[in-house]
Amino acid sequence: MSLLLKSAALVLTALVIGGFVFTTLNAGAQAPAPPYDLLITNARIVDGGGNPWFRSDVAIKDGRIALIGRLGPETAIRTIDAHGQILAPGFIDVHTHVESIYNQPAAENFVRMGVTTLVTGNCGSSTTEVAEFLGRSKEKPLAVNLATLIAHGSVRRKVMGLGDRAPTPEELKQMESVVEQGMKDGAVGFSTGLIYVPGTYARTDEIVSLARVAGRYGGLYATHMRNEGDKVADAIRESIQIGEQAGLPVEISHFKISNKKLWGQSPMTLGLVREARARGLAVTVDQYAYTASSTSLDSRLPAWLRAGGLDEAKKRLGDKATRERAISETKDALKRSGFKDYSFAVVASYGPDKSFNGKSIAEITKQVKKKSDVTSQIEQMLEMYEAGGAGMIYHGMGEDDVKRIMQEPFTMIASDSGVRQVDESVPHPRGYGNNARVLGRYVRELKLISLEDAIRKMTSLPAQTFGFRDRGLIREGFAADMVIFDENTIIDQATFDKPHQFPLGISYVIVNGTPVLADNQMTEARSGVALRGPGYLPQ
Numbered sequence: 047m048s049l050l051l052k053s054a055a056l057v058l059t060a061l062v063i064g065g066f067v068f069t070t071l072n073a074g075a076q077a078p079a080p081p082y083d084l085l086i087t088n089a090r091i092v093d094g095g096g097n098p099w100f101r102s103d104v105a106i107k108d109g110r111i112a113l114i115g116r117l118g119p120e121t122a123i124r125t126i127d128a129h130g131q132i133l134a135p136g137f138i139d140v141h142t143h144v145e146s147i148y149n150q151p152a153a154e155n156f157v158r159m160g161v162t163t164l165v166t167g168n169c170g171s172s173t174t175e176v177a178e179f180l181g182r183s184k185e186k187p188l189a190v191n192l193a194t195l196i197a198h199g200s201v202r203r204k205v206m207g208l209g210d211r212a213p214t215p216e217e218l219k220q221m222e223s224v225v226e227q228g229m230k231d232g233a234v235g236f237s238t239g240l241i242y243v244p245g246t247y248a249r250t251d252e253i254v255s256l257a258r259v260a261g262r263y264g265g266l267y268a269t270h271m272r273n274e275g276d277k278v279a280d281a282i283r284e285s286i287q288i289g290e291q292a293g294l295p296v297e298i299s300h301f302k303i304s305n306k307k308l309w310g311q312s313p314m315t316l317g318l319v320r321e322a323r324a325r326g327l328a329v330t331v332d333q334y335a336y337t338a339s340s341t342s343l344d345s346r347l348p349a350w351l352r353a354g355g356l357d358e359a360k361k362r363l364g365d366k367a368t369r370e371r372a373i374s375e376t377k378d379a380l381k382r383s384g385f386k387d388y389s390f391a392v393v394a395s396y397g398p399d400k401s402f403n404g405k406s407i408a409e410i411t412k413q414v415k416k417k418s419d420v421t422s423q424i425e426q427m428l429e430m431y432e433a434g435g436a437g438m439i440y441h442g443m444g445e446d447d448v449k450r451i452m453q454e455p456f457t458m459i460a461s462d463s464g465v466r467q468v469d470e471s472v473p474h475p476r477g478y479g480n481n482a483r484v485l486g487r488y489v490r491e492l493k494l495i496s497l498e499d500a501i502r503k504m505t506s507l508p509a510q511t512f513g514f515r516d517r518g519l520i521r522e523g524f525a526a527d528m529v530i531f532d533e534n535t536i537i538d539q540a541t542f543d544k545p546h547q548f549p550l551g552i553s554y555v556i557v558n559g560t561p562v563l564a565d566n567q568m569t570e571a572r573s574g575v576a577l578r579g580p581g582y583l584p585q
């Protein structure tokens with residue numbers, strides 16, 4: 047109380063910018079500093095735990111939430127009037143690919159979705175120099191907090207190249223020690239990408255051995271499974287088996303059913319996860335709010351063809367019989383997926399010919415070869431692969447499954463996106479719209495889940511799962527990562543045709559107590575920090 051009285055005596059200047067009040071202090075040299083750095087008033091707080099919103103002010107000091115309660119504007123250096131909008135914990139996006147974030151430290155596409163923390167190193171691909179990667183945030187500060195997994199594919203590549211074979215006992219030991227070093231350097235867990243080269247060549251026992259190391263250091267196992275289509279159930283069972291044998295929690299990445307014949311089977315796939323949880327294994331999943339996925343073109347081609355990398359694949363494809371075998375196996379895979387041709391497969395980025403971006407393989411084949419049969423489409427895909435490959439969008443999911451997965455209590459919301467360069471290529475819109483789309487479309491328009499539950503899936507659930515123990519909730523003492531948005535107007539604007547569009551309705555994003563988005567404008571602040579896992583041993 048005495049602090050309140052003292053600061054009330056200070057001289058104050060109020061600036062009104064765009065309807066928001068910033069109160070700046072104009073105090074004499076001997077006047078005591080105001081007790082708080084930032085005060086947010088008139089907020090409806092959704093605290094991240096799933097509880098109904100409540101009205102309160104929030105005071106921030108030294109990057110942390112200092113006090114939640116009724117406070118006067120005279121108690122802080124700066125005040126933001128939320129005008130009754132929602133104040134929530136900053137969103138934690140646990141599934142990203144931002145290895146290049148230091149080239150775009152503002153991470154604007156994430157900030158404008160309300161995201162304040164990123165977990166990268168997913169799908170088997172990460173830095174193997176975790177200490178250096180996280181440490182760089184000191185010299186080159188970021189607008190968001192950053193954590194990483196140590197990834198199987200990158201570790202395997204480093205130790206044994208891109209070959210289609212099992213490791214020798216010596217190689218397995220070496221891989222274990224790279225994972226161990228990654229965990230000691232602050233990785234939050236171990237990831238796999240079992241459709242990619244070289245992860246796809248690993249047997250279950252290899253993954254169990256490496257995941258066990260991550261588990262010893264308190265990490266989790268995050269997996270892009272071996273199959274999300276016709277063998278998705280087997281792939282879920284393998285993920286669970288790895289968690290049970292290696293003794294660590296499992297996070298199934300971008301949980302989906304991307305096989306048209308299996309649309310509607312999400313009660314079965316979610317059931318497998320529920321059964322594992324009932325047995326005592328902590329399994330969670332994440333999801334983006336779209337019916338299309340995005341990954342490389344070559345992930346549609348046979349694994350044996352891709353062994354050793356592109357140069358070796360090109361040699362193989364030079365042999366006529368081998369090329370025919372690749373075409374026929376790819377055709378079989380298409381048949382199993384339930385799609386009749388590749389009109390569901392759209393190019394996001396193709397270096398040699400940018401005019402392909404935004405067009406489907408079926409359209410491109412018609413344009414280039416004047417043909418519309420599946421064999422010609424696969425031949426077109428092989429030619430694009432030989433020319434360096436392409437990033438793709440696959441319209442392969444049913445919305446009923448997307449909805450059912452979203453309603454599951456253990457599902458969190460994550461974008462699977464990288465840091466976007468505005469107007470570069472035609473990427474998946476999830477990197478611009480994911481969180482806003484959940485809050486606008488699935489909460490407000492479709493009333494599929496409540497606002498409070500949606501926020502929980504973006505905040506406390508990811509924080510709990512990935513071990514960010516002082517984030518993901520509006521609680522005194524927690525890091526002041528926050529987002530202010532209007533629940534009546536928030537919506538994604540990015541579409542598959544025009545993805546480079548920021549969402550509407552998010553006005554403030556605060557990272558460690560400092561606004562990085564203020565009144566809809568990016569600030570110069572780079573207040574993100576590196577977040578390190580429980581195995582971290584400072585050097």
Ligand SMILES: [Zn+2]
Nearest residue numbers: 169270299300
């Ligand atoms: Zn993935």
